[in-house]
Amino acid sequence: MTEVGRALDAFEADGEIGAIVITGSERAFAAGADIKEMQNRTFQERYGGNFLAHWNRISTVKKPVIGAVNGFALGGGCEWAMMCDVIYAGEKAQFGQPEILLGTIPGEILLITLILN
Numbered sequence: 001m002t003e004v005g006r007a008l009d010a011f012e013a014d015g016e017i018g019a020i021v022i023t024g025s026e027r028a029f030a031a032g033a034d035i036k037e038m039q040n041r042t043f044q045e046r047y048g049g050n051f052l053a054h055w056n057r058i059s060t061v062k063k064p065v066i067g068a069v070n071g072f073a074l075g076g077g078c079e080w081a082m083m084c085d086v087i088y089a090g091e092k093a094q095f096g097q098p099e100i101l102l103g104t105i106p107g108e109i110l111l112i113t114l115i116l117n
């Protein structure tokens with residue numbers, strides 16, 4: 001997400017860019033946070049270390065952001081899609097929050113977004 005954040009910073013500052021399209025591959029838009037990286041960290045390490053510090057950057061970009069989604073948009077990937085101003089979903093797009101099966105809850109913005117909508 002740090003790299004995506006840097007790219008969004010650059011696009012926002014570039015006067016030649018009017019809108020931003022975020023996409024993935026045909027198979028997956030994004031499968032969410034790296035479970036392997038998360039699994040051995042305690043709550044204190046993740047929270048104190050600002051593990052999700054840049055996750056909501058998509059929602060703060062001051063240019064229209066379009067999420068072009070195909071394949072899996074899971075966990076944080078689903079949240080990324082929901083942060084876009086417009087979601088353009090292909091027929092094979094699948095949205096979900098499977099992290100509840102790991103005993104965790106959507107980490108960043110999903111619950112707030114659902115309540116607001």
Ligand SMILES: CC(C)(COP(=O)(O)OP(=O)(O)OC[C@H]1O[C@@H](n2cnc3c(N)ncnc32)[C@H](O)[C@@H]1OP(=O)(O)O)[C@@H](O)C(=O)NCCC(=O)NCCSC(=O)CCO
Nearest residue numbers: 031032033034035036072074075076098099105106107108
């Ligand atoms: C994305 C799925 C549906 C793909 O399933 P499949 O095609 O069967 O492929 P897999 O063999 O399951 O996966 C291939 C390979 O990718 C690794 N992987 C997939 N997702 C992640 C991930 N989120 N983090 C880390 N690694 C991931 C998987 O372990 C395999 O690696 P190998 O080394 O080859 O074994 C399926 O993989 C799936 O459902 N993934 C979990 C999605 C998920 O739970 N996302 C939420 C993450 S928590 C989060 O986002 C916090 C914010 O709330």
